[in-house]
Amino acid sequence: MALPDTFSEGPVRIAVIGGTGISALEAEGFTAVASLNIQTPYGAPSSPLTILKTPQNTPIAFLSRHGLHHELTPTEVPNRANIAALRSIGVRSIVAFSAVGSLQEYIRPRDFVIPSQIIDRTKGIRASTFFEGGLVGHVSFADPFDTGLAKAVFNIGSDGVLKGEGVKMHKDGLLICMEGPQFSTRAESNMYRSWGGTVINMSALPEAKLAKEAEIAYVMVCMSTDYDCWRTGEAAVTVETVMGNMHANSANAKHLAAAILEELAKEKYQDLVNAKHLEGSSKWACCTAPSARSAEAVKKMEFILPGYFS
Numbered sequence: 001m002a003l004p005d006t007f008s009e010g011p012v013r014i015a016v017i018g019g020t021g022i023s024a025l026e027a028e029g030f031t032a033v034a035s036l037n038i039q040t041p042y043g044a045p046s047s048p049l050t051i052l053k054t055p056q057n058t059p060i061a062f063l064s065r066h067g068l069h070h071e072l073t074p075t076e077v078p079n080r081a082n083i084a085a086l087r088s089i090g091v092r093s094i095v096a097f098s099a100v101g102s103l104q105e106y107i108r109p110r111d112f113v114i115p116s117q118i119i120d121r122t123k124g125i126r127a128s129t130f131f132e133g134g135l136v137g138h139v140s141f142a143d144p145f146d147t148g149l150a151k152a153v154f155n156i157g158s159d160g161v162l163k164g165e166g167v168k169m170h171k172d173g174l175l176i177c178m179e180g181p182q183f184s185t186r187a188e189s190n191m192y193r194s195w196g197g198t199v200i201n202m203s204a205l206p207e208a209k210l211a212k213e214a215e216i217a218y219v220m221v222c223m224s225t226d227y228d229c230w231r232t233g234e235a236a237v238t239v240e241t242v243m244g245n246m247h248a249n250s251a252n253a254k255h256l257a258a259a260i261l262e263e264l265a266k267e268k269y270q271d272l273v274n275a276k277h278l279e280g281s282s283k284w285a286c287c288t289a290p291s292a293r294s295a296e297a298v299k300k301m302e303f304i305l306p307g308y309f310s
């Protein structure tokens with residue numbers, strides 16, 4: 001039976017974005033209660049927003065980054081529509097999942113990494129800001145991942161949630177986000193290692209930048225699937241390797257998502273989950289004089305941050 005396309009039991013504060021190998025959130029005790037087809041001033045998101053109730057009865061939103069059947073390349077993901085749609089239903093925190101290559105020996109395939117920093121190696125061909133067309137703004141991106149949320153997620157993941165021989169949770173990763181869709185050359189992979197890179201993907205940006213502009217606390221859970229192509233004498237990464245390890249990772253991903261959502265439902269996390277610390281940051285990032293702001297640009301922004309620029 002089709003799910004209702006409306007949800008009226010109050011705002012949904014937390015969203016999970018699933019990446020490669022995670023096109024649905026089928027954790028035990030989760031019930032899908034609605035499927036929202038939201039249109040935004042930036043177009044339609046990658047997938048309908050599925051609203052689920054957790055076993056604690058907290059509503060959460062789930063979005064499949066590459067579409068329901070992985071039909072969108074990392075370059076084609078409609079990041080602005082995704083973040084705008086989530087913000088429009090009340091989302092203030094995002095836990096994003098990603099399949100990543102490991103750039104360090106100690107991060108083994110199937111390990112999990114919470115990054116704290118990122119280097120942008122995308123090619124400037126993805127729409128990466130909401131501030132445009134007569135409304136200029138510059139938000140801080142010094143800490144691209146939410147520090148409080150990252151700490152909470154790392155602690156939850158280190159508490160025996162991840163199963164499997166030697167599977168580890170790492171923190172403070174340096175994530176390289178490349179354009180793709182082709183994987184890196186060996187020279188590039190070694191260069192990223194020389195920069196101190198720990199993991200690599202193609203999807204964290206501009207997702208994280210747009211979340212920051214939308215005043216949403218954003219954390220990425222990176223699931224290592226391969227050693228990219230830097231190991232001498234070893235075969236380079238293939239989609240088959242990524243998918244094989246993602247398949248093995250998916251049970252851990254679901255357990256971790258469930259544990260994170262259970263913990264974040266607690267009263268002590270409510271300021272964090274509601275991103276109180278980010279409130280107003282985008283309002284004060286705007287440089288354009290009120291009298292000079294483009295009416296069209298302001299109208300688009302009303303969808304995300306109502307009342308901020310008018």
Ligand SMILES: CSC[C@H]1O[C@H](OP(=O)(O)O)[C@H](O)[C@@H]1O
Pocket residue numbers: 018019020021065066073074097098099100180201202203204239242
């Ligand atoms: C299928 S390998 C490359 C692909 O996997 C990662 O996707 P996601 O971050 O959405 O899990 C990587 O970023 C690339 O998009």
Ligand SMILES: Nc1ncnc2[nH]cnc12
Pocket residue numbers: 099100101102178183184200201202225226227228229237242
């Ligand atoms: N080696 C790799 N490079 C870029 N993105 C990836 N996603 C998974 N493995 C990857």
